[in-house]
Amino acid sequence: MELRAENVCMRFFRKRGEANFFEAVCPVSLTLKSGELTVLKGKSGSGKTTLTHILAGLLRPTEGNVFLDQTNLYALSDETLSELRNKKIGLVPQGRSAVDTLTVYENILLPGLLYSKADNSPEAEKWMEILGIVDLRDAMPAELSGGELRRLAIARVLTNGPQVILADEPTGDLDDENTRKVLSAFHACAHEENKAVFIVTHENDALEYADRVLTMDNGRITFPLFVD
């Protein structure tokens, strides 16, 4: 399975200023392949998050297309794209992404229950154990620290088992030990479970786990760097 962006551009229109729009991403072509962990580095405001949301099917680009194998994501109806995202693309977004009215455990199981009645409990238990949040299973999101919320979001994606994992600053709120746990988990997903993993970061911790490192600046991928 591969996720492919072809000449995607994203322009945001401004109400004021010298230009009436700015280009957050322009033009970017990128392929994420199964069994490969890709890291995208770049400064804040370079367009990494926008590109990640475009790849996840959450933000329609102003130009270009995104394909999951042969399927053009933005040619799909909202219902089909939503179901496809639920089943095949997992996104760990920046910031808080927990549903406040559900416990940690309920949050982790939620994606698996939207379209099926699959019992993901064993997977949930496994990832909560690995990511060190098993003791927080009945806690509400309001009781968690930033790092715990981040691990919740990661456990939720990994439990649902998508073929493509997109993680936006997944280690931003984590200490060194938890950073290593998370990056090892993503590495294992790519190499043991043959998933396409894409990590967006401005830190260097992820580089040693990467098969490929890309750099983004001013909305453009400046150069690809392969890592042995």
Added chain:
Amino acid sequence: MKRTSPVIKNLTRKSGRTTALVLLTALLALAVFGGSIVILSLRGGLNSLENRLGADVIVVPSTARSKTNLEQILLQGTTGYFYMDREKLDKIIATDGVESASAQLFLASLRASCCSVPVQVIGFDQATDFTVRPWITESYSRTLNEKEVAVGCRVSAGIGESIRIYGVNCPVVARLAETGTGLDTAVYCSQETLQLLLDAARDLGHDLKISGSSENVISAVYIKVRDDYDAQKVADDINIHIRKVEAVSTKSMLTGVSDSLKAVSGTITWLIIALWILALVILFIVFAMMVNERRRELAVYRLLGMSRKMLSSMILKEALLCSLAGALCGVALGSALVFPFTTLIEQSLKLPYLTPAAGTIVLCAALALAVTVISGSAASLRTARKLSRVDPGTTLREGA
């Protein structure tokens, strides 16, 4: 965790928001249900009064503001009495357009050692009566013997018991169906029994202002007018040709009651509409406030794979459950406020008041539930639409 559980959890774990929505919708249901029941009870009271009067014209003595007294006796259950010579009955029967006429005799018992309860006692002529008899027949098919009485549903005496009126023990043989009028607090007997009670009252020293024998007096005459005659014209003829009586067309008497009822019903209807609009506006505001509060939460649902349709459906389900819970609370509260206090409502409105049948009450409850649930859900539609169109990418980019 079941598939539908996020809805329940959103409601139970955001209890403040849920309680506010439930209270608002309860207010809406209370207004619709309580108001409808009061209006229907007033209409039922008027219909019942029309049925029970059963006459086109009623003739009473012109003395002592007797018309007012008659209305008070009929509508509010006030006790009273007034008399005229029996010979008036013959003159009334001889009037053009009178198909049949039957006399009634009134007596008011006292709250004193002579009597068990202060009630209006009405003696009717069992041979000619066409107003009381059909009513009594609903619960008692035999004729009333001497001293036997039938009691209105609000007289506290059961069948087989006796009530004492001016020292005379009168066995109760029937309890009558509710009318919602002053007639429910009266006691009914044959004219012969009432003459006996009049004599007993006079023997006890009560001045009933009757000259001569009690057999020669009557209190009111109920007239049925022939189909080809106008009741008002017959009443006018009686007023012109027979001295010291006042003939009242029941239609004109009921028009007064009906006008009051229209005024009260109109006020209640406007109150329901005002409350309904107020609750709906507040519901719209509450739901609109939720747009900002829940924007990020719903963006998360979208990123996890919920479609716009699923998101709208979730918000609608929440609104539907809140509205349903509120509607049930409102109907329960309405029942608790309206049904135990029917006498109080009747007394304060001074209008006949007859609680509708169980089937009608159930129908009103269903109507209140439907109106409330539809209004609550409709108020959330705009929010559901707006929230389902939240761009998750942009919302998530806007930060935590």
